Amino acid sequence: MKKTKKHNNVLTLIILLVLIFVLALVLNNKFFLRTKANSVQPSLSDIILFDQSKSFEPLDKNAISYVVMLFNRNKAVDEYGFIDQTKLSSSRKCTGAIIDKNWIITAAHCVANVDSKGNIIKDQNIAVLIGYYDLKKQRFDYSKVRFPTVYDLYPNHGFKINTILDKGIMSINDLALIRVSDLPYYPIVLAQKIDFSKPASAIGWGAIGIDNKGNLIFSDTIKEISLTIQKPQIITLAFNTFLGTTFSDKVIAAYVNDGYRIQPGDSGSPLIINDYLLRKSYLVGIDSSGIQFTDVTKYLKWIKDISGITPSR
Numbered sequence: 001m002k003k004t005k006k007h008n009n010v011l012t013l014i015i016l017l018v019l020i021f022v023l024a025l026v027l028n029n030k031f032f033l034r035t036k037a038n039s040v041q042p043s044l045s046d047i048i049l050f051d052q053s054k055s056f057e058p059l060d061k062n063a064i065s066y067v068v069m070l071f072n073r074n075k076a077v078d079e080y081g082f083i084d085q086t087k088l089s090s091s092r093k094c095t096g097a098i099i100d101k102n103w104i105i106t107a108a109h110c111v112a113n114v115d116s117k118g119n120i121i122k123d124q125n126i127a128v129l130i131g132y133y134d135l136k137k138q139r140f141d142y143s144k145v146r147f148p149t150v151y152d153l154y155p156n157h158g159f160k161i162n163t164i165l166d167k168g169i170m171s172i173n174d175l176a177l178i179r180v181s182d183l184p185y186y187p188i189v190l191a192q193k194i195d196f197s198k199p200a201s202a203i204g205w206g207a208i209g210i211d212n213k214g215n216l217i218f219s220d221t222i223k224e225i226s227l228t229i230q231k232p233q234i235i236t237l238a239f240n241t242f243l244g245t246t247f248s249d250k251v252i253a254a255y256v257n258d259g260y261r262i263q264p265g266d267s268g269s270p271l272i273i274n275d276y277l278l279r280k281s282y283l284v285g286i287d288s289s290g291i292q293f294t295d296v297t298k299y300l301k302w303i304k305d306i307s308g309i310t311p312s313r
Helices: 003-028 083-089 234-244 296-307
Strands: 067-072 090-099 102-104 112-114 121-123 126-129 151-154 160-162 170-172 175-181 200-204 207-210 216-218 223-230 253-257 270-275 280-289 292-295
Touching: 003 112, 067 175, 090 280, 121 151, 121 280, 126 151, 126 175, 175 296, 200 280, 223 270, 223 292, 253 280, 292 296
Parallel strands: none
Antiparallel strands: 067 090, 067 126, 090 102, 102 175, 112 121, 151 175, 160 170, 200 223, 200 270, 207 216, 223 253, 253 292, 270 280, 280 292
16 A cells, blocks of 8 residues: 555656646747847757758758748838838748648738637738748849739638737637639648657748847748657646646647747748658648647648648548
8 A cells, every 4th residue: 555655656746747847848938038139049040941960951842932931011012012122021920831822821820810809800911922031142033932912811710819827828729721822833731640750840930039129030041940749648738737728639739859949930830740751741730839839630621621622641
């Protein structure tokens, strides 16, 4: 009897330590903006895409072709109504990914908001940039760069903000589709399920940090970073125990390797699993906030109902 009690105490202690570690990961990713500009830690936006010295190279060579930047058109146009290249950095909002020649997937909070009555309000100023990877060095080459026409926005009908810890750290059903004019056809493939044994990565246009005035400092270059997808059972247990709420089974938690962080502007970034055997990449998630990704595999019917797109496996 005494042995059993001692064993139970040890097991309880181990579980508590695991939960504390997971919660620390969540809070660390949420409150990173408090970091001073002079001591900003490396982020997703500090890692140059395809730079193998800092992160593995994505197997999909068309990554730049399927990752898009979402920005505020009103803030990016010049006095004549044309896109001003110098204003793109300060007007950017999020990242997205092409899943078909007329469809982009991103986070719902990137293209919509929720009013006090729970109504979803679409952002009519959303614009899309594709085929661009360096805002500083690369000049507009209109044979490669595209500003497709945005026809309509489809935030998930269940989208809402959850005010956990009064910080709004988790959005529910944070997924949206954008219907646009024809795009270069290099889509990322939708996965039917998540293979936790495969390496994962995310690609985005996020910020590097904040300056002394509290303004976001954005990278000029699209970036990629490797991630480890956490099994949902551990995350669910941590949220239930410490936050008194249920961590939705439609959300993936992925922590960033090597101390790098996901920053503002990376919302909507695709979470990709790379299959070395098949030499293919598959979309499994969309970044919602920090380590929280919406599990795209749980929304395949919704995606098909709106766009007609189905996964490949």
